Amino acid sequence: MINTIIVDDQPIVRDGIKMILSLDDKINILGEAENGKQALEMIPKKIPDVVLMDIRMPVMNGVEATKLIKEKYPDIKIIILTTFNEDEFIFNGLKNGADGYILKDSDSDVLIDAIKTAYKGNILLNPDVTKKILNSLNNENKSLKDDKKLKSLTDREMDVAKLVAAGKSNKSISKKLFLTEGTVKNYVTKIMAKLELNNRTELALYINQINQ
Numbered sequence: 001m002i003n004t005i006i007v008d009d010q011p012i013v014r015d016g017i018k019m020i021l022s023l024d025d026k027i028n029i030l031g032e033a034e035n036g037k038q039a040l041e042m043i044p045k046k047i048p049d050v051v052l053m054d055i056r057m058p059v060m061n062g063v064e065a066t067k068l069i070k071e072k073y074p075d076i077k078i079i080i081l082t083t084f085n086e087d088e089f090i091f092n093g094l095k096n097g098a099d100g101y102i103l104k105d106s107d108s109d110v111l112i113d114a115i116k117t118a119y120k121g122n123i124l125l126n127p128d129v130t131k132k133i134l135n136s137l138n139n140e141n142k143s144l145k146d147d148k149k150l151k152s153l154t155d156r157e158m159d160v161a162k163l164v165a166a167g168k169s170n171k172s173i174s175k176k177l178f179l180t181e182g183t184v185k186n187y188v189t190k191i192m193a194k195l196e197l198n199n200r201t202e203l204a205l206y207i208n209q210i211n212q
Contacts, residue, residue: 002119005046006032007039007062008054008081013104017052020108027115036065043069043076050077050115053098055089063092070097077118094201100124121169123204149195150210157194160187164200165207 004027008014014032021027030046033039037060039051051069055062066078080093080101090101099118102110117124153161156177163173170184177184188200197203 001028002026002050002115003028003030003046003048004050004052004115005030005039005042005048006052007034007036007057007065008032008052009034009057010054013054013081017111020111021115023108024112027112036060036062036068039065040068043073047073048076049119050079052081052115053078053093054081055093061089063089063096066093066098067096077121079114079118079124094205095198097199098201100201117167121171123164123167123201125167125201125204125208152194153191157187157191160184161191161203161207164188164191165204167204 004021006014006017006029008017011034018029018032021029030048031042033042035057039053040060043051053062053066062080066080069076069078074097077099078097080090080098081104082090082101083104093101100114100123102114102124106114114124159177160173163176168176170181170188173179173184174181188203192198192203195203195206197206
């Protein structure tokens with residue numbers, strides 16, 4: 001059972017998400033919050049596996065809430081609920097440790113799959129939103145392929161990085177490369193240190209950017 005909390009300031013949005021998630025018997029809704037502050041107060045009592053996090057909310061927005069949740073509970077998966085006009089918020093949410101993002105108007109099966117994907121430890125990147133983010137990043141950084149930090153990666157580290165960018169979990173990567181999960185975890189930690197990145201999602205965006 002995947003225990004989930006919904007965080008959104010609009011009751012109609014929360015109700016719609018609850019209705020969708022109720023269609024899957026492997027997802028359990030632990031509770032709902034209307035802002036980041038409420039979510040932070042709820043989490044120690046509920047300890048969810050996955051949090052669906054809106055970005056624009058009063059009192060405490062989703063970016064700040066994501067940062068604080070990840071600092072205290074790094075294993076909780078956070079999926080940002082977003083729209084196309086929230087690029088800056090998406091960037092900041094990912095930098096603060098969000099495990100991915102989906103569009104608010106996604107189909108019901110996409111939302112359910114997103115929760116299951118994040119729960120397994122895989123990164124969740126909506127293709128359309130990712131393309132927009134990468135285009136924006138490329139306008140700011142046109143020489144990543146010549147980045148000395150990138151060239152410092154070994155061939156094996158690059159193999160691991162590409163699989164992370166494909167959204168694979170440590171478990172999946174270990175099976176594909178015939179490594180232990182612990183070894184993969186160490187590789188990922190080293191890669192992020194070399195590239196000066198904060199989390200797997202940033203790493204995925206970085207690698208996808210240089211492969212464009």
